[in-house]
Amino acid sequence: MKEFITYLNGKTQILILIFSFLFVTVESFGFQPSDIKYVEYKGKVVNAQNGKPISSAYLALSNSNISTITNADGEFSLKVPEDLTDATVSISVLGFQSKTLPLSYFKSANTRIELNETVEELSEISLYKATNPKLLVREMLAKKDDNYLTSQSLMTSFYRETIKKGWSNVSLSEAVVKISKSPYNSSKRDLVSLYKARKSTDYNKLDTIALKLRGGPFNALYLDMMKYTEYVLRPEMLDSYKFTFDDPAKINDRYTYVVNFKEMDKSDPWYYGQLFIDAETSTLVKADYSLNVDDRNAAAAMFVKKKPSGAKVYPTELNYQVDYAQKDGKWHYAYGKAQMEYVVNWKRKIFNSKYKINSEMVVTDWQEYVSNDWRKSTDLINPNIVMVDDVSGFADAEFWGSNNIIEPEKSIQNAIDKIKRKINDN
Numbered sequence: 001m002k003e004f005i006t007y008l009n010g011k012t013q014i015l016i017l018i019f020s021f022l023f024v025t026v027e028s029f030g031f032q033p034s035d036i037k038y039v040e041y042k043g044k045v046v047n048a049q050n051g052k053p054i055s056s057a058y059l060a061l062s063n064s065n066i067s068t069i070t071n072a073d074g075e076f077s078l079k080v081p082e083d084l085t086d087a088t089v090s091i092s093v094l095g096f097q098s099k100t101l102p103l104s105y106f107k108s109a110n111t112r113i114e115l116n117e118t119v120e121e122l123s124e125i126s127l128y129k130a131t132n133p134k135l136l137v138r139e140m141l142a143k144k145d146d147n148y149l150t151s152q153s154l155m156t157s158f159y160r161e162t163i164k165k166g167w168s169n170v171s172l173s174e175a176v177v178k179i180s181k182s183p184y185n186s187s188k189r190d191l192v193s194l195y196k197a198r199k200s201t202d203y204n205k206l207d208t209i210a211l212k213l214r215g216g217p218f219n220a221l222y223l224d225m226m227k228y229t230e231y232v233l234r235p236e237m238l239d240s241y242k243f244t245f246d247d248p249a250k251i252n253d254r255y256t257y258v259v260n261f262k263e264m265d266k267s268d269p270w271y272y273g274q275l276f277i278d279a280e281t282s283t284l285v286k287a288d289y290s291l292n293v294d295d296r297n298a299a300a301a302m303f304v305k306k307k308p309s310g311a312k313v314y315p316t317e318l319n320y321q322v323d324y325a326q327k328d329g330k331w332h333y334a335y336g337k338a339q340m341e342y343v344v345n346w347k348r349k350i351f352n353s354k355y356k357i358n359s360e361m362v363v364t365d366w367q368e369y370v371s372n373d374w375r376k377s378t379d380l381i382n383p384n385i386v387m388v389d390d391v392s393g394f395a396d397a398e399f400w401g402s403n404n405i406i407e408p409e410k411s412i413q414n415a416i417d418k419i420k421r422k423i424n425d426n
Contacts, residue, residue: 038079041103043111045074045091054115056323056335057093061103067364069335078106091115095249133243133259137275139282141235144226147283148184148324149332154369155179159217159361161387166354173199173387177217177361178378180369181332184227192217193378199387216385220336220361223322225287227333232271232289233261240264246274255279261289269293269302273320283331284324291318310347317341325363335362 045057053074060067061080064087070076080087085103092098096115105111157179163171175197182188194217215222222228229235246258257277263270273289293299293315300314318340325334337360344353 037082039082040108041078041080041106041111042109043076043106043113045070045076045093045113045115047096048114048116054093054096056337057091057096057115060090060092062088062090067362069362133245133257134238134241136257136277136282137233137243137259137261138235138238140275140277140284141226141229141233143282144229145185147281147331148226149181149330150183150185151368152183153181153332153366155181155333155363155366157217157361157363159220159359161216161219161359162357164356164358171200173197173216175217175387179217179221179363181366182227190221190224190227192221192381194381197387214384214386216381216387217361218383218385219338219359221333223320223336223338224333225322226284226324226331241271248279249276254285256285266292269295269299285326285331286324287320287322289320291320293318312345314343315340316343327366332366333363336360 045054045059046052047054053070053072055070055072055074057070057074057076058067059069059076059078061078061084064084066078066080068076068078078089080103087103088100089103089106090098090100091113093115096117099113099115101113155178157177158174159177160172160174162169162173176195178193178195180191180193182190222231225232233241240263241261242264244260246260249256249258255278257275257279259275259277260273261275262272270292271289272292273287275284276286277283278285296314300312303315304313319338321335321337322333323335324331326332338358340357340359342355342357344355346352
């Protein structure tokens with residue numbers, strides 16, 4: 001089977017690994033014993049002002065590592081051990097006031113949670129110091145050692161990647177991973193180990209093309225812009241960007257600058273987006289950015305390593321997002337998402353094929369970790385791992401049945417079920 005694969009090259013290097021566009025439900029999970037009984041609560045998080053769904057809202061159960069994140073429609077599913085009846089659940093998302101609710105508020109279905117917006121324009125008195133956006137970004141990078149984790153940490157995360165052709169979902173890989181997160185003031189790379197993983201792929205729907213996403217969990221992890229500044233915003237690159245202030249905002253009751261950035265050299269695919277910087281500490285708390293790929297030939301040369309004869313393959317859209325969370329006065333990587341859309345033009349076909357590929361990871365728990373024993377006792381994965389090929393050894397049906405996991409939306413699940421039936425029939 002001929003392959004269509006991304007690869008590392010040039011200034012985009014690691015970020016070229018990142019795909020996606022499909023929003024999914026991120027469900028809570030943890031390492032609980034399989035004999036524990038759970039109660040599942042489902043519902044929706046919406047904007048209190050207009051009723052619109054809020055995606056990527058975090059729901060965390062108090063005094064536990066159980067958490068979840070809403071999907072594109074604001075929907076969530078939270079599985080809680082039945083003996084935790086007195087627990088509370090905190091709900092938070094950038095741009096909205098956080099809320100804490102007792103577990104008794106939640107129902108088995110149709111729980112509605114309304115959050116109020118906190119985004120507001122800042123008065124001149126509220127502004128911190130910044131009058132020059134480039135200097136603010138430079139200060140943000142200079143204060144990395146003060147604002148972010150300075151000790152080695154061990155994180156529990158959930159990673160998921162999907163491939164969608166047109167309206168059909170043709171591939172799903174998901175995994176619980178452990179991340180040995182090196183300090184932000186260290187040049188050491190992060191290490192990743194698969195704890196559990198599973199996959200389901202229907203290659204018959206891929207037009208003889210095998211879409212393979214190299215990097216697996218590293219795809220979302222390398223979006224940590226403050227850890228891996230060399231890929232987008234290393235200090236010596238700042239003069240190659242144009243920075244402007246957008247309307248400032250208030251995020252989670254903290255004043256935040258919004259800085260637009262755009263790469264000035266457009267001879268190759270170029271970056272643009274927004275940085276959300278805490279006005280008091282100059283900390284990057286969120287980034288939304290994209291890679292412009294209007295130049296199809298340049299984008300194809302950069303991204304496509306192999307393709308079938310008689311076909312032109314090129315990316316048409318690449319979007320990235322990274323969110324940070326604060327604990328004990330230090331910030332750390334909390335969520336990464338990459339979205340990519342590809343087009344395949346066939347020489348002897350009237351219609352082309354469009355693929356949307358999603359890669360995302362959410363951190364659900366972390367703890368300070370100073371020992372090297374973990375590295376010696378676990379199998380680390382390579383940054384070039386291809387999930388669709390390499391996860392079979394981590395499959396565990398009992399684990400996936402009893403633990404909190406990211407579950408697809410119903411329409412996606414129906415597609416995945418059909419794929420599984422076809423694979424079984426074969």
